[in-house]
Amino acid sequence: MIIAVDAVGGDHYPHNPVEGAIRSLGESSSLEIVLVGPEELITEELSKHEYDEDRIRILHAPEIIGMRESPASAVKTKTNSSITIGLSAYKKGEVDAFVSAGNTGALLAASIFLLGKLEGVIRPTIAATYPTLKGISLLVDAGANLELKPQMYHQFAVMSSIFATEVMGISAPTIGLLNVGEEPEKGMDLHKEVYRLLQEEFETFTGNIEGGDILLGKTDIYLCDGFSGNVLLKFGESIPEILRNLLPKTMKKEGLDEESQKLVYRVITETMKPFNYEHVGGIPFLGVNGMSLVGHGSSSPVAISNMIHNAVNCIENEINRKIVASLNP
C-alpha cells in the first residue's frame, strides 16, 4: 500500500505532514509513503528524523497552494503544485491514495477535475468529523455544495453511511436531518421532501435534528446543506478558543491563586480534548472517482498519521466500489 502525502499542506508544513508520515509507518509494516512537495524542503525536514529510507520517497512538486488562495485559480495556474502532482500520481496508478491537510477548496476542485466522479454520483461531498458528547459524528455536507437537491441528500446519506460503517466502525450509523424543529412538517418544502425520501429509503433515519442536538451527538450522521454545514463547522471550532479567552478573565476576577488557575486550566484542557481538531484524522471526498483525503489545516502529526490510516481503511474496505454498487442497484 503506497500513500502519497502532501508535504506542504496545512498550517504546519513541512513539519507535521513529514512527522505524521513517519509516525504512520510505525503502525503498519506494509505501508509505504510518497511525500509530495518541494524536494529540497522535504529532504531537509526528513534529515531531522530517523526512519526507514526504503519506505519513504519524495515526489518533487515545486509549487505550493496556500491555505487562503482562491481554489479555482490556484488549481488552474499552479499546475506543479503538490496537490496536482500528488493527484496525478494517483491517476497514473503510482500511489493508492493522496492525503492532504491543505486548502480544502483547491483539493476538492482538483480531485473532481483530475479524477472525476463515481458512476451515478450527482456531486461529490465533503464530510467533516464533528466532536460530540458521544464521540464523533459526521457532518455532511460540510461546505462543498451550498445548496442541495433532495436526491443529493439521499446520495450523501448513502456515501457517509458507508464511510461510517466501513472506516469508523459504526454498525448501522443513524442519520439525522438538520432542521428547525423535530416534526416532519418543519422547514422549507425542500426539507419536508427530503424527510419523506430519507424515511422511505433508510431504516437508520431517525428524523430531524435541531441545532441543540449537534453537540449532544444525537445521530452518527448529520445531513445538511453545505452553507449550514460550513457555518456549524467553523462555529464548533471556535468554542475552545472562546473558553481559553474567557477563563483568565474570570479567574482574575475571582482572585484565584496560581495553583488553582493551573488546576482549572488542566480540567478545561482535558474536557475540551475531544473538541480539539488537531487530533482528528481526515476524510475522503465522497463521490470522487479515486481516493483523495482531506484533513483539517491544523492537523497534528497524529492527525496526519490517522488520515493515512483512514486512507488505507477506505481502500481495504473498498468504499468506492460499495458506493457505486449502492447508488447503481
Next chain:
Amino acid sequence: MIIAVDAVGGDHYPHNPVEGAIRSLGESSSLEIVLVGPEELITEELSKHEYDEDRIRILHAPEIIGMRESPASAVKTKTNSSITIGLSAYKKGEVDAFVSAGNTGALLAASIFLLGKLEGVIRPTIAATYPTLKGISLLVDAGANLELKPQMYHQFAVMSSIFATEVMGISAPTIGLLNVGEEPEKGMDLHKEVYRLLQEEFETFTGNIEGGDILLGKTDIYLCDGFSGNVLLKFGESIPEILRNLLPKTMKKEGLDEESQKLVYRVITETMKPFNYEHVGGIPFLGVNGMSLVGHGSSSPVAISNMIHNAVNCIENEINRKIVASLNP
C-alpha cells in the same frame, strides 16, 4: 405606561412572569402591569408576593398555548389564550405593549394576524440576542423566515440597526452578513447580491462573517436566513449544558477532591454567565405594526423584568415610527 405581561408564557409560569412583573415595578415608578392569563392561577401566584395593588391588574384569559403546540393551529383554535387576549388588548389601545416568554411561533403568527405589518415591511422578523465575547450581538433572522429575498436582508438590517441603537444603546451598530467565507464573492448568488446591496446602503456594513466569528462578537448585528439563525441559536444555547455534562467526567478522571471540584464549577459557572439565556430580556417582533415582544422560554424573573423595560424603551424611543420613516423615505 401600561405593559401587558403573558402570565402563562414560558417554561416557568406563572412564577417567573409574575415575579418579573412585580420586579419591573420597582425599577420604574410610572409603570403599570396587566397580567394576562387564567384569573385564579394569577391571583394565587400574586398572593405569594407583596406588591402595589394599584399598579398590577389581571386580564382574564382562560386558555394557555403550550410551548410545543403548532403555532398556526393554536392561534386559530385557542381564541381565548393569553396571547390572543393580550394582543387584542393592545390593539384596542388598553395597553402599550404585550410581552411574553411563550411559544415564539404562536406569538409571531398572532402578532402578524392581529396587528398586521408596518408600512413598507415585506416580512416581520425575529431578532435574537446572542451572547459573545464582546457582549450581546443581534442574530437576525432567528427563525421567522427560513428563506430570505435580498430586500428582506436590507429591511432586517434597517430594523435591527434601529433597535440596537435606540434600545441597546449601541451607536452605529456594525452589520455582518453570515457567509461561508470573508470574500465578497463567497456564498450563493443570493449572498453575493446581498453583499453588494448592504455595501451600497450601509456605512456600518463590515462584510461577511463566518461561523467562527459569531462567539467572538465580530459585529453587533449578524444577518442570516432564518434557517441558519434558528440552528445557530439552538446550538449556542446547548453549549453550557455540554460543559456541565463533560466537566464531572473529567474531574472524576483527574481525581479532583471536593473542594477543587467546587472551585472549577464556580469558575465555569461564572465564565458561562454571559451565555446564560435565562437572564437576557426579550425583543420585539420587528416589522409588526404594534409592540409585541418575545423572550426566551426559560426567561428568569430578571429576564421578564428586562423584557418589560425593553418594551418601555421601544415605545419611548418610537422605534416603529423610525422604522417606517427609514423604510419609506
